[in-house]
Structures are given as C-alpha cells and as structure tokens.
Amino acid sequence: MDIRCRKTGCKYNDRYTCKAKDILIKKNCACEKYERDPSKEVVDKTKWLFTDKTPDYAPQRDSATIGIECNAHCLFNQDGKCVANGITLNDIKEKPLCVTFLKE
Secondary structure, three states: OOOEEEEOOEEEEOOOOOOOOOOEEEOEEEEEEOOOOOOOOOOOHHHEEEEEEOOOOOOOOHHHHOOEEEEEOOOOEEEEOOOHHEEEEEOOOOEEEEOOOOOO
C-alpha cells in the first residue's frame, strides 16, 4: 500500500511515507495519528513547483503491515477499514486530511 503524507513535520513521516503502525482517519477525513515532531524540519515544497527536482521518497510499505481504520463516509471505507490501494494525506491544515477520500 502506498501511503504518502505531505506533513513532513510529523514524527511518523519518513520522506513523505507514513511509518506509523496503524492510522485512524476520522469522520472529517483528518489523520488522528498525526503528531508534530519539533525536531523535524518542515519542508517548503512550493520551491520545487516549477522545477525538475523531485522529492526523495521512502519506499512504500507492504499493506499487510499497516492497519488503516477509517470513520469517514468514503467509497473506500468497508466496515471501518480502508481498502484503497493507497492514500495521500495533505498538509494544508493543522491535522493532515486524507485527499484520497471519495464521497460514498
């Protein structure tokens, strides 16, 4: 499963890949697992917007090692478990939001 998170200041974020054992997406699509790590640098990705430079991504994780619980009314939510092939979390708000969300 490909879990990409743009919240680079989170303690579970390793080069845009979530390394948390489990993830809970709340009804409002916010990631409940997010925890700010003050020792991590927040990366300004806008400086790469019009360049050929791509970020260094950590390898994706095997879906068997990740538990993604979901409370959102989403097409990929089956009995409280996320069944998407991958999810992306943005960094626009205080808590990252699941942008893979498709309204049921």
